[in-house]
Amino acid sequence: xxxxxxxxxxxxxxxxxxDVWLFRGRxxxxxxIQMTTNSPVNHVGMALVIDDLPPLMWHxxxxxxxxxxxxxxxxxxxxxxxxxxxxxxxxxRYGQRAWLRQLEPPAGKAMEDAALRTVARLDGTPFPxxxxxxSRWLRGRVPIRRPEERDANLxxxxxxxxxxxxxxxxxxxxxxxxxNWYDPGRFWSGDDxxxxxxxxxxxxxxxxxxxxx
Numbered sequence: 001x002x003x004x005x006x007x008x009x010x011x012x013x014x015x016x017x018x019d020v021w022l023f024r025g026r027x028x029x030x031x032x033i034q035m036t037t038n039s040p041v042n043h044v045g046m047a048l049v050i051d052d053l054p055p056l057m058w059h060x061x062x063x064x065x066x067x068x069x070x071x072x073x074x075x076x077x078x079x080x081x082x083x084x085x086x087x088x089x090x091x092x093r094y095g096q097r098a099w100l101r102q103l104e105p106p107a108g109k110a111m112e113d114a115a116l117r118t119v120a121r122l123d124g125t126p127f128p129x130x131x132x133x134x135s136r137w138l139r140g141r142v143p144i145r146r147p148e149e150r151d152a153n154l155x156x157x158x159x160x161x162x163x164x165x166x167x168x169x170x171x172x173x174x175x176x177x178x179x180n181w182y183d184p185g186r187f188w189s190g191d192d193x194x195x196x197x198x199x200x201x202x203x204x205x206x207x208x209x210x211x212x213x
Contacts, residue, residue, distance in 0.1 A: 005206040008091075011100050012084050015055050017112050018103035018170065019047040020163065020187050020201060021087065023096040041099075043090065044184040046163045047083060048115060055083040058119060058166065060159040062127050065089060070123045077126040078162050080119055091209030099204040101187070103172075111170040118166045127158070160184045172199055 006014070015021075023043035045059030056069055057080070064074040066081045066089060090096040107115070164182035167173040172195045186193055189203055 005208060006100075007208050008084065008087055008098075008210060011087075011205070011207045012055050014102070015047040015049060015083065015100060016103065016106050017047060017049045017115060018107040018167075018172070020101040020103070021045045021047065021057065021059075021083075022099045022101065022184065022187060022204065023090050023094075025090075025094055025096040040188055040190065041184045043096065044159050044163050044187045045086070046115075046166055048080070048112075048119070050112060050116070057081045057083040057086040058115070058162065059086070060125070060127055060162045063089075065093070068123065070119055075124055077124055078122045080123060087207065087209060092211065098207040098209055100207055101189070101201040101204055104200050104202055107170065111172075114169045114171070115166050118169045122162060122165065125162075158183075160186065163187065167195075172196055 021044065022041045023045075024041045025043075043059070043061070045057045048056040048058050050056070058078075059081070060078045062076055064076050064079075066079070066085055067073065068075050068079045069082065070080045087098055091098060158180065160182040161179040164173060164186075165179040168175050168179065174196060185191055187201070189201070193201065195201070
């Protein structure tokens with residue numbers, strides 16, 4: 001489905017746990033993140049679709065306009081949101097374009113449980129400043145020599161770190177790189193991200209966001 005465009009309603013119906021949602025904006029802050037991380041996109045989140053719950057978006061952001069579905073509070077940093085509400089907010093309030101990349105094969109129950117454990121561990125972790133983000137991103141490119149060097153409890157979290165850490169816990173990414181090695185662009189198809197266990201991410205599907213909720 002690479003190169004296609006679908007409505008948000010179709011995308012919400014289609015999305016599954018482990019699918020990646022990518023966003024690109026045009027504001028100065030968006031461009032700063034794109035330039036700081038050398039990325040074609042400035043935001044990434046991961047879908048969580050569990051049982052009869054509405055599809056959820058697991059990501060990190062500076063804003064706190066939506067209630068966190070894990071804590072019930074409005075907070076900054078790592079957050080679990082109603083997926084549709086989050087995409088509409090990023091499209092209308094923040095002026096972002098959105099794409100969906102689907103995880104193949106779909107995540108199983110063990111991966112879903114691992115993702116939920118990561119949410120329990122990291123939800124509410126604060127978002128770093130732009131300066132701290134740049135230094136974390138650069139430090140993330142230093143190879144890990146010992147397993148204990150992996151930051152098990154991130155003091156601050158950038159959106160790509162949240163997704164990468166969750167993917168590591170799901171067994172989809174190797175643990176020989178720190179989560180802060182990843183930036184949003186690593187999850188864009190042009191980067192050829194290699195996943196474990198034979199998994200892959202499909203091509204970008206452009207999502208049409210309604211102009212009003």
